[in-house]
Amino acid sequence: MKKIILGVAAVALTIGLYSFTTPVKTEKVTKVAVGNPVKGKEVYSKTCIACHQANGQGVPNAFPPLAKSDYLNKDVNRAIRTVINGLSGPVTVNGKNFNAMMTPQALSDEQIADVLTYVYSSWGNNGTKVTPAMVKAQRGKK
Template identity: 55%
Template sequence: MKYFSFTLITIFIMLSCQFSDKKMAQNTVPAAQEFSKGKQVYDDFCIQCHLPNGEGVPNTFPPLAQSDYLKTKREASISALKYGLSGEIVVNGKTYNGNMTAQGLTDEEIANVMNYITNSWGNKNTRLITAEEVSKVER
């Protein structure tokens, strides 16, 4: 009986820890290989202007690599992907005044590519962007 009680308590503790770990993992940044869906979206829709290294084209397309805009303007960055962007923006101290058309991506695709670019090329985002968050961004 003592052994049975010990076994039940051990199982309960293990299950509790697993549930807690999964819940915590939902909002933390996964390992690099977890960003493969975002990289695929980037390669299909973004790479032409922002280039494979995320450095963009000087005076034409702003960099995503080590981008202060991505770090400080989370909602505006999501909005640019969702609805497009026109007018002046300042990225890393340089002014860009171009147009980016809406890419026609789903909220999940936007979340995936945002998580990829905000964790690539010197960027570090410790709080994942979710499709639910993207769905709440308005024009």
């Protein structure tokens, strides 16, 4: 009986050790970097706030709102290009016409992703997550 118990114990120990030494297959998870809205708020407060205001309402008859903005929410790539290239000429936002100039912003792909992710996650916008790769893809496009 002792031999059987010792044999079973040896087998159990061997199986236990085997499970610790056998590599476990895991799936590789690829994370896609997305804009950080906390960092984006910092960029917004330094770069965008003067024209678009703290609450994203813009300045009537001068600078368009970003809050609940149909223009912004309709086309994320256009929004990215606007930050990269600036904007001049007439635009209609939420049914109101604006014709002020926005200068190109000297921001990195990550900063643009951060600030747009912040804007899209604020003030009733659609919650789009912007990635640095999305920004990079729009550089050089008009």
